[in-house]
């Protein structure tokens with residue numbers, strides 16, 4: 001079972017996304033950025049380094065972090081809003097195996113509203129530049145009850161840009177109802193498209209309303225390790241930094257995918273099987289995630 005490190009290299013962000021809890025929390029923002037020696041992760045059996053934040057491109061020593069990751073033989077993933085990508089030419093090129101650019105809507109006005117600043121054209125430019133630089137960028141499309149309606153338009157845009165779209169269902173419904181069955185069917189329908197990467201286990205888990213605190217499905221502790229911007233290792237996850245895995249209030253209905261997707265690998269059940277099936281389907285389309 002591959003072990004994944006979710007490395008939050010910074011908690012600073014140059015976006016203010018409506019669905020993201022990280023930039024909204026003053027406590028997170030206070031965490032200083034300090035060097036962290038990735039060799040520590042080798043001892044924990046990590047094979048995949050997932051770089052996130054905050055906005056990772058705000059971290060000055062990001063290229064050094066990625067270079068060390070490659071030297072140590074980690075597979076690397078990074079998600080960015082793309083805002084600084086064009087300003088920092090070739091900063092991370094060749095160092096990231098799976099490069100995701102977040103796009104919340106396929107139209108400028110709606111994406112900019114969701115992100116809180118004008119940035120749609122910067123992301124599109126960044127995706128085009130990454131492609132020109134020989135990268136294989138993937139659009140990460142966070143699906144909300146509103147943005148999911150624009151799946152066909154997002155696919156048209158992906159076709160024009162000649163990239164894959166990874167569907168990332170929003171994982172916080174703020175105690176409101178999640179997706180309705182018709183919405184889930186709509187997502188599954190578009191999930192068959194050759195450009196779409198979808199995890200059917202995630203969709204099933206969403207339908208089942210996420211983690212239950214009385215019978216937790218979360219296996220974050222066994223399958224992931226979390227590193228904070230200051231290099232501190234916390235467990236079981238970024239959002240529950242010292243409590244019991246899957247059993248705290250914050251774990252109720254949790255669907256935080258950086259922890260749940262690896263968790264699906266750790267117990268043989270329908271999520272395990274759907275996860276494996278999705279890996280197979282995505283690979284058949286030409287993308288190993």
Ligand SMILES: C[S@@+](CC[C@H](N)C(=O)[O-])C[C@H]1O[C@@H](n2cnc3c(N)ncnc32)[C@H](O)[C@@H]1O
Pocket residue numbers: 013015017019020021022052053054055056079080081101102103140142168169170171172
């Ligand atoms: C936390 S961001 C950090 C990286 C970077 N700042 C960015 O915007 O891509 C990583 C990804 O998580 C997504 N995200 C943020 N809040 C989310 C939520 N509540 N549910 C699902 N995905 C979320 C973002 O859209 C982005 O694609």
